[in-house]
Amino acid sequence: MSENILELNNLTKYFPIKGKGILSGTKGLVKAVDGVSLTVKRGETVGLVGESGCGKTTVGRTVMKLYEPTSGQIIFDGQDITDIKRKEMKIVRSKMQMIFQDPFSSLNPRHTVGTIISSSFTIHGIEPEGGIEHAVGELLELVGLNPEHINRFPHEFSGGQRQRIGIARALALKPKLIVADEPVSALDVSIQAQVVNLLDDLQQELGLSYLFVAHDLSVVQHISDRVVVMYLGKVMEMAPTAELFKHPRHPYTKALLSAVPVADPKVGRSRERIILQGDLPSPVNPPAGCVFNTRCWKAQDICRTEIPETIQISPLQTLACHFPE
Amino acid sequence: MLEAEDNAQEVALRTPKQIAIARFRRNKTGVFSLGAVIFFIFLAYGAPIVTRIFGVSSTETYLTGLDQQAMPMGFGGGISWQHPFGLEPGAGRDVFAMLLYGSRISFSVAILTSVSTIGIGMLLGISAGFYRGRIDAIIGRFSDLLFAFPSFFMIIALSYPMVERVESLGIVRDNGARLTVLIIFFVFFGWPGFARLVRSQAMSLRERDFIMAAQSQGASNWRIITKEMLPNLWPTAIVFLSLSLPGYLAAEAVFSFLGVGINPPATTFGLVLSDGIKYWRSDPAYLLIPSLMLITIVLALNLFGDAVRDALDTKAE
Numbered sequence: 123m124s125e126n127i128l129e130l131n132n133l134t135k136y137f138p139i140k141g142k143g144i145l146s147g148t149k150g151l152v153k154a155v156d157g158v159s160l161t162v163k164r165g166e167t168v169g170l171v172g173e174s175g176c177g178k179t180t181v182g183r184t185v186m187k188l189y190e191p192t193s194g195q196i197i198f199d200g201q202d203i204t205d206i207k208r209k210e211m212k213i214v215r216s217k218m219q220m221i222f223q224d225p226f227s228s229l230n231p232r233h234t235v236g237t238i239i240s241s242s243f244t245i246h247g248i249e250p251e252g253g254i255e256h257a258v259g260e261l262l263e264l265v266g267l268n269p270e271h272i273n274r275f276p277h278e279f280s281g282g283q284r285q286r287i288g289i290a291r292a293l294a295l296k297p298k299l300i301v302a303d304e305p306v307s308a309l310d311v312s313i314q315a316q317v318v319n320l321l322d323d324l325q326q327e328l329g330l331s332y333l334f335v336a337h338d339l340s341v342v343q344h345i346s347d348r349v350v351v352m353y354l355g356k357v358m359e360m361a362p363t364a365e366l367f368k369h370p371r372h373p374y375t376k377a378l379l380s381a382v383p384v385a386d387p388k389v390g391r392s393r394e395r396i397i398l399q400g401d402l403p404s405p406v407n408p409p410a411g412c413v414f415n416t417r418c419w420k421a422q423d424i425c426r427t428e429i430p431e432t433i434q435i436s437p438l439q440t441l442a443c444h445f446p447e
Numbered sequence: 448m449l450e451a452e453d454n455a456q457e458v459a460l461r462t463p464k465q466i467a468i469a470r471f472r473r474n475k476t477g478v479f480s481l482g483a484v485i486f487f488i489f490l491a492y493g494a495p496i497v498t499r500i501f502g503v504s505s506t507e508t509y510l511t512g513l514d515q516q517a518m519p520m521g522f523g524g525g526i527s528w529q530h531p532f533g534l535e536p537g538a539g540r541d542v543f544a545m546l547l548y549g550s551r552i553s554f555s556v557a558i559l560t561s562v563s564t565i566g567i568g569m570l571l572g573i574s575a576g577f578y579r580g581r582i583d584a585i586i587g588r589f590s591d592l593l594f595a596f597p598s599f600f601m602i603i604a605l606s607y608p609m610v611e612r613v614e615s616l617g618i619v620r621d622n623g624a625r626l627t628v629l630i631i632f633f634v635f636f637g638w639p640g641f642a643r644l645v646r647s648q649a650m651s652l653r654e655r656d657f658i659m660a661a662q663s664q665g666a667s668n669w670r671i672i673t674k675e676m677l678p679n680l681w682p683t684a685i686v687f688l689s690l691s692l693p694g695y696l697a698a699e700a701v702f703s704f705l706g707v708g709i710n711p712p713a714t715t716f717g718l719v720l721s722d723g724i725k726y727w728r729s730d731p732a733y734l735l736i737p738s739l740m741l742i743t744i745v746l747a748l749n750l751f752g753d754a755v756r757d758a759l760d761t762k763a764e
Contacts, residue, residue, distance in 0.1 A: 186663045215665035228656035232463060232678035241674075245666050275462060291660065 124200045127299050127331045128162040128185065133194035134355075135177075135184050139406065153405050154180040156355035157194070159432070159440075162299065167325065167332040169346030169363070171339060171378070175402055177355040178335045179223075182301045185333065186220050187211055199298060216246050219292035223304040225284035229276040235262070235287055236272040242294035261290040265320060282313035289320065293328070301333045306341055314338075318345055339382045343367055348438060351375045354413040355405055357432065361439045371435075371446040374414050412444065420445050467682075470758040477754025483747035491554045494547040503530065505544035506712070513539045524732035532736050536726045542719075542733065546740055549714040556626060557696040560633040564691065565684050567634065568641030573672055573680070575642065576649025583646070590639030598636040606632070606707045622709040629708055633695060641687050648683055652676050682759040689752035693745040700741060716741045 135155040138148040154177045162168045170178045183189050185196060187203065196204050203214055219242075222228035229238055239258045243250060250257035259269035265286040276284055285305060292300055302321070306314040318341055324330060336342050342349055343363060350360045351374065359372035370376040377396040384390040398417045403409050409416050415425040424444050432442045471477055490497055498504060512525050512534045519525030524533030524542070532542035571590075575583040606628055613624040652658065653676070661671050702708045703717025711718060716737055723734030 183659075188659055188662055212665040215663060220660065220663040222656040222660060224656055228660050230657040230675055230678070241661070241666070242664050245661075245664050245670065277463070288660070291664075 125163055126161045126197070127164045127166075127199055128333065129195075129197040130158055130160050130181075130185070131195040131197070133158045133181070133184060133196065134192045135180050135189055136192045150406050153355050153408060155184060156408070158352070158355070158357050160350050160357065160360060162331050162333055164298075164331055165325070165329055166347045167334055167345055169342035169349040170333060170335045170352060171337060171342050171349060172352035173337065173378075173402060175405065176352045177405070178337075178352050179303055180355075181352070182220070182303045182333060182335045186215075186218065186301055188220075212246070216242075216248075216295045217297050218299040218301065219295065219297040221285075221288050221292050221300060221302040221305045224308050225281050225288055226308075228288050229284055231276055234273050234275055235279075238276070238287060239291050239294055242291060246295065248295070257294070258290075261294055262287075264293065264324070265290045280313075281309050282317060285309060285313075285317055286320065289317075289324070293324065296328065297330070299331045299333065301335070303335045304337065305334075307336065307338060314341065321345065339379065351378065354403065354408055356413055357440065357442065358414065359441050359443075361435075361441075365439065369447070371441050372443050373418050373420050373445075373447070376447065412442075467758045471754060474754045474757060476750055477758070480747045480750035480754065483743070484751050487550065487744050487747065488554060490547055491551040494544070494551055497547060498541075498544045501529075501531070501543065503541040503544045505540060505548045505714070507541070508539040509534055509541060510539050518726075518729055519733075524730045524736070526732070533730075533732055535722075536730050536733055542736060545714045545719060546716075546737055549716055549719060549737075550740075550744065552626070552709065552713065552715045553696050553699050556630060556633075556699040557692045560630050560637065560695045561688050561691045563630070563634045564637040564641055565688055568638040568687075569645055569680065569684060571638065572642035572645025573649050573676060576646040577653055577668070577672060577676070579650070586642065587646075590642055593636055593639050596636065598632070602629075602632045602636075602702065603705065603707055622713050625707075625709050629699065629702060633698065637691075637695075641684075641691075644683060644687065645680060648680060649676060652679055686752065686756045686759055689748070689755045693748035693752065696748065697741075697745050 133155055134153070134157055136151040136153050139150045139152060140148060156177075158177075158181055160168065160170075170181060172178050180189065184191050185198075187196075187206075191204060194204070195202060198214060198218060201214070203211065206214065233241075236255065236258050239261055240254045242248075243254050243257065255272065258272055262269045262272065267283060267286050267290070271279075276287065279287065285308075289305075305321070306317050309317060321332065322345060325332065332345070334342065334345055346363045348360065349363050349366045351358045351366075351372065353374050358374045359366065359370070361371070366375065367379065370379050377398050380394060380396040384393065396419075400417050403413070403416055409426070411427045412418070412421070412425045412430050415421040418425065422445070428444070430442045430444045432440050434440050494505075509530065512519055512521070512527075512530065513536075514520050517537050517539070519534040519536060519539070521527060524536070526533045530541050530543065532546065534540065535542055535545065571586050575586040606625070609628045609631075610624050613627050614620055619627050658671060658675055661675050666675070699708060699715060700717035700720065703715045704721045705717075706721070708717055709715060719737045720734065720741070723730075723737060727734045
């Protein structure tokens with residue numbers, strides 16, 4: 123049994139831009155994910171951060187094989203699932219599940235909570251011990267909901283409760299890996315803390331591994347063991363959480379961290395605030411060289427021509443920059 | 448204040464279906480039109496019983512009620528206790544019985560057409576919206592073709608040879624064959640409208656996260672379509688059904704009026720109306736009464752359809 127539950131090697135996902143009409147072919151490619159390599163160890167939480175449109179959600183969905191990867195390799199639980207057949211993928215799917223961002227669209231409004239959660243069992247033809255209803259009741263209890271609410275519909279719940287239902291659904295088949303796609307960003311701050319703590323507790327109780335996609339750095343800092351910083355489809359920096367937040371090596375990480383609000387106004391006013399110039403370049407036409415060169419204050423000529431190699435600083439830490447801090 | 452909160456609690460505990468029914472019941476027009484629709488459907492399908500109660504028959508000729516020019520005697524085309532809607536000029540049949548049996552055919556055509564249209568439209572619309580790409584293109588261009596077709600003219604022009612073909616199959620004859628042809632034409636030209644509606648909804652549904660959740664759970668496409676998408680499309684189908692019923696009921700009347708539908712001695716609204724036009728000077732009631740009944744039925748169905756649509760409006764969910 124390998125140490126890593128999930129391993130991505132040079133994963134890319136390009137979306138073709140199709141022209142209108144039958145005759146005009148592909149006009150270009152959106153390079154949503156461009157050569158991402160990362161690992162998630164058993165029982166570990168890896169946070170995937172970056173601004174909107176950097177491809178972090180696409181990474182999550184490609185891992186789940188909801189998108190076919192363009193190239194690269196996905197190794198889950200020691201098994202290469204990159205080009206796996208549909209039938210075999212179904213078995214793999216029972217071991218990895220997803221939690222979605224929007225709790226209002228991730229639950230079918232026409233199904234009861236019981237139907238939603240038990241669908242995992244019915245799809246895979248599994249009869250849990252003590253019957254499906256009993257199992258659903260236990261799952262509801264596990265995520266802190268009243269098991270009596272099994273016959274209610276999603277519209278009768280609040281956002282936080284709905285997210286708990288989504289979590290219960292993901293947990294039904296006792297997965298090894300959960301891909302959480304911004305699971306708390308649609309929730310109120312007070313509810314965010316509850317859900318994050320729930321995920322934390324569940325990890326300890328059930329030995330889960332998380333690939334935690336988020337843009338909220340304080341949430342990521344709280345929950346992650348390791349953080350991967352993405353920009354325009356590429357990994358900029360990967361480091362253990364404490365290390366990354368204390369000593370960001372990549373200029374982009376530094377800029378990102380400087381944007382985190384600090385509760386103490388004295389510290390907040392005195393610290394250096396890096397404000398990036400310009401907009402995120404289009405992933406259809408990413409800049410030559412380092413993708414961050416258009417907004418980087420340290421950019422030199424080499425950054426505009428040569429793609430920085432990803433340096434392995436330690437087994438858990440990588441960096442892709444010509445001029446790291 | 449407290450009471451309002453209690454009420455909110457109660458509302459929140461209902462299923463989407465119960466909410467829709469409660470909303471429908473609050474709509475007085477809707478409830479009334481539903482009553483009218485049920486009444487007319489009962490009259491149509493209970494025609495043998497109703498006519499027996501009134502002591503009339505749709506085939507018997509009441510010649511004693513006609514004068515020497517074969518026109519019904521008395522006020523309003525021979526309205527009497529025994530013949531509440533009067534008598535038919537010429538043959539002397541009871542108009543009330545004729546209309547009951549006629550509306551039976553009209554309702555049957557409307558219901559069969561609407562249900563088949565929805566069945567085919569649902570299947571092709573979901574396929575187009577869910578699979579997109581080539582399947583969508585083929586279904587979409589074919590329905591464009593049907594939309595562009597002069598269907599009205601085609602039905603009239605092709606009905607005669609089509610009836611012969613259907614009869615040669617030996618399953619149905621005469622009016623049965625004529626109605627079959629009419630229904631086939633209606634469905635053939637009618638499904639693209641519903642298919643488009645379903646396609647657009649299916650496309651928006653498939654982008655919702657719960658479809659992706661089902662995929663990540665390992666659900667097959669068939670399961671996603673039947674278990675995740677269909678329950679969200681039923682309201683659309685029900686609304687379409689209730690709004691297309693009056694349309695096809697009226698359409699059947701139009702084609703029978705033009706002589707494409709069924710032949711006498713069977714009757715439908717269209718036939719009675721085209722007959723009534725011949726006598727509109729000497730016996731206006733014979734034109735007026737069937738028209739009023741047709742208008743009432745179509746209006747009741749339309750109002751009912753509107754109320755159903757309002758009740759199923761999912762925005763409030």
